[in-house]
Amino acid sequence: MNKRTQLLWILLAIALLFAFSAVLLFGSVRIPPGQIWQAIWGQPLTDEKWRVIVWQIRLPRAITAVLAGTALGVSGLQMQTLFRNALADPFVLGINAGASFGVALFVLAVSGAFGAQLGALTWGSSLGMAIAAAIGGGLVLLVVLALSQRLSPVTLLLIGLMVSYITGAGVSILLHFAMPERTQAYINWSFGNFGGVTTRQLQVMTPLVVLPLVGSLRLAKPLNALLLGQDYAQTLGVPVQRLRRELVVLTALLSGTITAFCGPIGFVGLAVPHIARNLFRTADHTLLLPACCLIGAILALVADIIAQLPASQYTLPLNAVTALIGAPIVLSVLLKLGIRE
């Protein structure tokens, strides 16, 4: 590992620490930093309400953002390598849309509990929702993967877009027959939010993110071989069909879970791998996968801070913020690709 890489790891770790602390610090209620520190370590506070805020709202929120950013960053990297397409990510490929459809179907058909907030769901229905989202996302991914053989990168994106429209139409139809307040709840959910996840839901969400992440990290070397293309990978002894299946399942679980709990969040999966590659100047997945975890977490935390508009009464939709951060990065990649061609 060279000096530059070491320095980057240190800087990213510090940035993560800062962003995580900032999410704990900012919120509608002003709590002194010292008191937050004491609340975390269970020491007496000037106002005991703050303990509830820190433990029930801000910590879950920060942890959710870390999990979401990590999962989306890794999903994006896997998709970009699998499709050999710099513009692939769960959002672009329509996986999020499929996951949304799964969520809508589950909530409207199985549980009548599309209440004021999705946060009101029980442990069992959270798990059900996450699985429904993963199945929805996985099915879309399988369709896109089947259609993607021998197609150009841009065609692939158009296919993803069309699949998104189709599943979006499905969601619209479901909503059309749903109660108005449920529709509103769905719309709120579709803005994206790291704050809606309760401690109880985190108990479901954490393993659903961490286990697939461990699985993904194990695939670093076959992913490197896959960079050469499927034919070359196969002649190197990579069981390509199995690897593809594994990547489908892992990506569906990662992005499906995040979509179920936080809503569809765009551009994180697309932008993070590009930031990682350009910072570390490598194509090696043994470096890129952990780098995407760190950068994804930082980006999600920063997006959450911006969405909260610190020192104001208002909040922004998280989706809008990630788009504002991510889209310019994607544009710069597109322009660079254009210049090279």
Added chain:
Amino acid sequence: MSSALLHTQNLTIGHPKDGHPLARNLNLSIERGQLICLLGPNGAGKSTLLRTLNGLQKPFAGAVWLDGQLLSKLDPTQRAKLVAVVLTERVQMGWATVQEVVTLGRFPHQAGWHARPTPTDHAMVASALQAVHIEKLATRYFQELSDGERQKVMIARAIAQQPSLLIMDEPTAFVDWLRRLEIMQLAQRLAHDCTCAVLMSTHDLELALRFADWVWLLDEDGQLSVHTPLQLVDSNDLQRAFPSSVPEELTRLLAHIGMNRNAG
């Protein structure tokens, strides 16, 4: 026959979907130490034959035996230790260095998902870089190289795989004349010095006749004939395989090679 590194048994090649095979009932064999050039007009099925012989494509019918075992029964890692390929497709590696691309050739020899390159891996990569004369490019980014240099990197990657059989699909296409010569010399050296065999398709008739130990000529009707270069010059098969090519050119080339033979 059993000593052959690779042999085929009534092999018929082609896509089952297309309905009709490209070539039928091929009984070919490759021995270690041989450089074999596969010639033939475009569309005759050269690439399909190469893909079938390395297991990327299933035979239409018949069987391929590699090192005494059925190719289709070998597990992927075992197969990767026996056969390495250089394909025609363009590879995009982003920020990968030449060293990293060549190290990918060590993949089948590295056990486990966490394994770091061993001293053996490093030594093999270094000697592969050396064989292709690209030691100086080791730390360069793959995407910054010219087409010819990239081709050499892909060949080095295949060498690092330590195969018994190296299969290359038109490695001399899209590179300048000097590099073509270099690649042919390298292929010959690999076949003659090491215990491996090299099978490559090419359009470079002259170089193929000069360097190959055997020439496989695949014509448009799916007929495959096997000759030494000298036998090929004496036979009518070349004219039959390339009916559309300029006859005078071919005749002149053959006469030229024939003259060289008489002189030598």
